Amino acid sequence: MAAVLWPASAAVGAAVDQHEARASVGEATADSEAVALAFIDALQQKEFAGARSLLWKDPAAQFSAKDVESQLIDLSQNIGTPMWAEIFGTQVGRSRASDGKLIDTESLQFRVRLSKADAPDVAAVLNVVTRQDPSTGARLIMNFLYQPVTAVATLSMRKPRIDPQLAIDSSIRFVEEDHATLRQGVSREGIFQWFPFIGGDLYGAPTTEDYIRPELKDDLSFSFDLNQSYGYVDTLARPAALSAKGIELTPKETRVARVATFTFDPVTKQRVGYTTWAEPDTKDTFVLAYFDRACEIRGEVVTEGDRHGFAIIVPGPGYSWIRFHKLSEHEFEVTWSARPKRLTLDVTPVQRKT
Numbered sequence: 001m002a003a004v005l006w007p008a009s010a011a012v013g014a015a016v017d018q019h020e021a022r023a024s025v026g027e028a029t030a031d032s033e034a035v036a037l038a039f040i041d042a043l044q045q046k047e048f049a050g051a052r053s054l055l056w057k058d059p060a061a062q063f064s065a066k067d068v069e070s071q072l073i074d075l076s077q078n079i080g081t082p083m084w085a086e087i088f089g090t091q092v093g094r095s096r097a098s099d100g101k102l103i104d105t106e107s108l109q110f111r112v113r114l115s116k117a118d119a120p121d122v123a124a125v126l127n128v129v130t131r132q133d134p135s136t137g138a139r140l141i142m143n144f145l146y147q148p149v150t151a152v153a154t155l156s157m158r159k160p161r162i163d164p165q166l167a168i169d170s171s172i173r174f175v176e177e178d179h180a181t182l183r184q185g186v187s188r189e190g191i192f193q194w195f196p197f198i199g200g201d202l203y204g205a206p207t208t209e210d211y212i213r214p215e216l217k218d219d220l221s222f223s224f225d226l227n228q229s230y231g232y233v234d235t236l237a238r239p240a241a242l243s244a245k246g247i248e249l250t251p252k253e254t255r256v257a258r259v260a261t262f263t264f265d266p267v268t269k270q271r272v273g274y275t276t277w278a279e280p281d282t283k284d285t286f287v288l289a290y291f292d293r294a295c296e297i298r299g300e301v302v303t304e305g306d307r308h309g310f311a312i313i314v315p316g317p318g319y320s321w322i323r324f325h326k327l328s329e330h331e332f333e334v335t336w337s338a339r340p341k342r343l344t345l346d347v348t349p350v351q352r353k354t
Contacts, residue, residue, distance in 0.1 A: 031139045032106040033087065036128040039141050040085055040110065043076045056133055056140035075146050078124070085112045085126070105131045105142060125235050147235050165339050166226035166319060171219070172263065173344045174273070179283040183349070186273075190266035192216060193275070193345070198258040200238030202287060202322070206260055208236050222345075226319055233257055233290045233319075240295075247299030247310045258289040259319075263347050273347040277321075279340040286340065287322040297334075310334045 035054055042051035051072050090108050110126045124147060131142040172193075174183040193214055196206035214222040237255035242248075249256075261275040277286035297312040313336050314320050323337035 029106065029139075032108060032130045035130050035139050035141065036087075036108045036110070037085075039128060039144070040079075040112075040126065043072065043079055046076055048072045048076070054141045056131055056142055075144070078146055079112060079126070085110045087111075103131045103134060105129055163227060167223070168226065168343065169221070169223045170277075170343045170345055171221040172216070172347060173220075173278075173280075174347050177348050179278050179280070179285065179346055179348070183347075186347075187265070188220065191272060192264055192266060193222070194262040194264060196260050196262075197233070197236045198260050199236050200241045200256055201243050202256070202258050202289060203243055207238065212259065234292060237290055237292055242297075244301045246301045247297055249295055249297045251293070251295060253293075254295040255292040256289060258287060261288075261345065263345075271350060273349055275345060275347050277340075278344050278346040280342060280344055283326070284340075285324045285346070286337065286343075287324070288319060289322060290319050292317050306330045306332060308332045308334050312336050 039051055039054050042048070042054070048069055052068060055068065087108055087110055090106065107127060107129045110128065112124045112126050127145040127147070129142045129144070130139050132139050172191075174186045174188070175181060176183060193216060195212040195214070197208050197211065198204055199207040212224055214224040216222050234255075237257040240249045240252070240254050240256045261277065263272050263275045264270065265272050277288060278284065279286070291314045294316045295314045297310050297314075299310050301308045301310065307330060308324070309332070312322060312334060315336070321337045321339055323333075323335050325333045325335070327333055
């Protein structure tokens with residue numbers, strides 16, 4: 001289980017507000033990497049004053065220096081003496097400071113392999129987020145998260161997969177529930193996407209503050225590469241505890257992480273509709289999820305009069321597309337699918353028509 005070592009809000013609204021201008025996935029700057037490595041080195045050497053000096057404290061944050069010292073000590077004890085610490089994932093973006101100004105941030109994920117007498121060769125992930133001090137321009141640590149990785153979670157320790165199928169080019173469409181009729185009168189100015197992770201389920205609220213935020217172009221097209229998150233997503237996956245009644249996943253030990261999809265209004269911070277992956281040619285819709293092994297999901301779910309028959313056979317570990325194919329007015333077939341050749345992100349009305 002992740003040990004969050006910095007006060008943070010899991011509320012969707014707060015997360016959206018704090019990361020209003022999130023940019024595309026990219027490489028970290030040399031400054032960010034140098035600061036993060038200095039931070040890790042200070043923790044290894046138990047130089048807590050040095051580690052503390054790399055922290056950037058938001059004046060509005062409600063925590064004391066003593067709290068920070070305690071968290072640093074705990075983290076140092078967890079990390080111990082690593083055999084190596086290797087960066088394997090980065091994200092760049094921006095965060096809103098307490099004075100309302102936007103500050104660029106960079107998130108660096110390190111794979112850390114430990115060597116302890118009581119637990120030799122234990123793997124862990126350390127996520128370090130840097131931000132720029134607006135007054136000095138210096139790059140400092142914004143927050144950090146340490147997460148041990150179980151022996152089962154071996155994928156997180158591998159190099160990111162280079163799979164062309166995980167590089168996604170898509171665009172937003174505002175459509176009615178039929179995924180064909182274009183919606184009129186919808187403001188598109190400033191809208192932004194937010195793709196958080198749901199650990200252990202295919203439905204429900206995000207379970208982590210880790211997310212993907214593609215940069216949306218003027219024509220509403222966007223691109224992002226899931227290869228960037230392939231190593232880290234395994235640490236976000238949780239044992240399946242499917243909330244939908246009537247379906248069962250086997251084997252029960254399977255860990256799952258769904259990539260949820262949201263589109264927000266920049267002013268109200270409210271959703272502008274339901275956001276769903278879709279294939280325009282077939283009007284089928286999709287869910288994108290990560291599974292840590294081959295598995296099956298079978299059963300039947302009935303919601304609001306619609307029947308969904310699940311016959312999902314996931315062939316192996318990794319990201320999978322789950323296809324929802326409409327058989328009749330109120331009947332859907334849910335199966336595993338190869339990635340659609342043409343993929344859009346459809347935003348349909350929040351209020352369903354009856």
